[in-house]
Each structure stands twice: as C-alpha cells, then as structure tokens.
Amino acid sequence: MTTTPSPLPATPPLPDASDEWLRVDQQICFSLHAASRAFNGVYRVVLKDLGLTYPQYLVMLVLWEHGTLPVKKLGEHLRLDSGTLSPLLKRLETAGLVRRERSARDERSVEVRPTEEGEAMRRRAVEVPRRILAATGFEIDEVRALSSRLHALTTALDKAAAEGA
Amino acid sequence: MTTTPSPLPATPPLPDASDEWLRVDQQICFSLHAASRAFNGVYRVVLKDLGLTYPQYLVMLVLWEHGTLPVKKLGEHLRLDSGTLSPLLKRLETAGLVRRERSARDERSVEVRPTEEGEAMRRRAVEVPRRILAATGFEIDEVRALSSRLHALTTALDKAAAEGA
C-alpha cells in the first residue's frame, strides 16, 4: 500500500524501515498462502459430490491422463513424496478408485492403476474445471497468465531452496 | 508443459474436449498449489535459524505489527480458526515467544502477547523478507502485482465458497 521507495538501509537494527519490510513481506507470502487455502475451500465444495479431497483429485487427474504409474512417477508429477502419497493412495484404494500392485519386473516398484470405478469418475469430473473457473471470476487467459507467473515463481523457489537459501 | 496440439495419443477411452479441460484445470489449481508449497520450502530454510515454522512466523508478524491481540482477531488477520491457532500458540508459548492470558474484562477471550524474547526476535526477522525476495528472483514490483492478482482471486474464491459453489 503506502510503499514509499525507501533507500534500502543496509540491514538496520530496528529503525522504521524494517517495519515497512515486514509489512510488504506479509503481502508476498500471505497472498499466496491465502489464495491456496481459498482454492482449497472451493475445491472442497465442488469435489464433495465426488467424495474426493483436492490432493486426491490431483492424483486422479494424473492417472486419468497417464494411465497406470508407479508411485515414484506419480510423485514426480505432483511433487509429492511417499510420505504423503502412501496414506493418500491407501485411502483411494479403500474407496475403490485405484489398485496398487507390485511390479513383476521390479519388485521395489508399486504400480498404481485406476479401477473401473476410478475411470468412470472421470466422466463426472469433467465439469469440475468449469465450476472452478467460474468461482474465480477470471477469464481463462487471465488464469493462464497467472499460472505462468506462478510456475516461474515455483521454479525459482525450488532452485533457491535446493541451494540452501 | 508441452502444450503442443498433439493428436492425443489414444490412451484413454474418452472424447477429446474434456481431456483438454482437465489438462488446463491442472494448470490452474496445480501452479498455485505447487507455488505455495515451494514458498513453504524456502521459508522452511530461511526460518530455520529462528526456529519458526511458516505459519508461526505469520503469527509473529501480526503480533509485531498490532501488539497484543485476542485469538479471535489473530484468526481474522490470518484467516485461521481456533482449531489451527490453539495448538500453534501453545507451541509458541512453550518456545517462550508469546504469553496467553484470559482477558479480565471478557473471560471468554484469550489475549496473546509477545514476550520480551518474542519482541527481540523481530530484530533478527527483518532480514527474512529480503532473503525471500531474493529467492524468488522477481522484482519487488512484479511481486506486488502478483500479490494483487492473488488477493483478487482469494476474494472471489471466498465469495464463491460462501455461496456454496
């Protein structure tokens, strides 16, 4: 808001400028955090009919697009590790939407495949994107532009985190 | 990714237009979700010295800016309810950063106030925003623009969720 172009003091102990930085920072991290949770809330409503949570829906999306995948590949697509996926997939299996079975060729690998019921859900899921887009009130191109910026942001952040800063 | 107009390698037993929607959708929800987690990862690294998690840092930010607040107000600033804040604040209290005490005027209310140690941490926290900004590789104005769009998005999504769709 009132972000006057401060002269960037060299890491001061605690003058007024630092307050300003802390406020601005709040807008950076905050807006993203809040938007993510707000999205989650809308998905919660929209996906209630399907009986899926948002991350479960993401898993099904990947399976619908790529078919059967080992847990590893699934994790790469979604940037999730086994600590998150294992219990999630177990719940999807309990719900009858996927099956998990050890690969015959590599006994370390577990193949995740959608069941008949899981594939059938795809037909009911096609309306989800439209409802979400409607909830945003954004034009499709605007959403695409935003996604593009966020993707660039994610790439940069991942790189920074990997470099330990 | 490669949004080339590929002839859709007939993996799935389903029409074409719906697949397109499901792919686009993935970019909408996905990029935000991924960016949020990527941010979290960078904050994890940067905040490790302070011994704070990202949500704990957000709580301290609000307290530094507004001083003592009841849990309710804190939740309004952060869009978090008592189910999230109660255990979080308990951990902050154990860490010696805040104190919680029942309001004398309204015994239902719990006032959260930063301790001396909590206030002192503010001095060490002023460098956080700069490090985060550096990690994004974005210009400050670009970040501001993005935040603005995300804020608008959040407002729209909240409204939609409240209306049950």
Add this chain to the structure above:
DNA sequence: AGCCATTTGGTTGTGCACAATTTAATTGTG
C-alpha cells in the same frame, strides 16, 4: 560368487488446516 551404493516404498513423528462438537462466559429479552 560376494559386496555395496542406489533406488523404491513404507513408516514414524511433527505440524498445519478445517469441520464438528463442547464448555464457559456474555448478552438480550421477558
């Protein structure tokens, strides 16, 4: 063959997010 680093999932523990329920204090109304 035997050995060892790597790969792949799973498990455990900590913490956040949120819905639903519970308890206590306050406020409004007759």
Add this chain to the structure above:
DNA sequence: CACAATTAAATTGTGCACAACCAAATGGCT
C-alpha cells in the same frame, strides 16, 4: 432475576506435507 441465544476457545477427528529413518530389491563391481 431467569433463560435462551450468541460468542470465544478449546478439543476431537480426518487428512495433507514433509523430514528422518528403515527395509527390500536391484545393478554394478571386484
């Protein structure tokens, strides 16, 4: 004053995210 409605926190239960650790399988190496 008594009593219903409201409000503020805490609690409980489910699920996601991730670090740290563990076990089994694989593949390369001598």
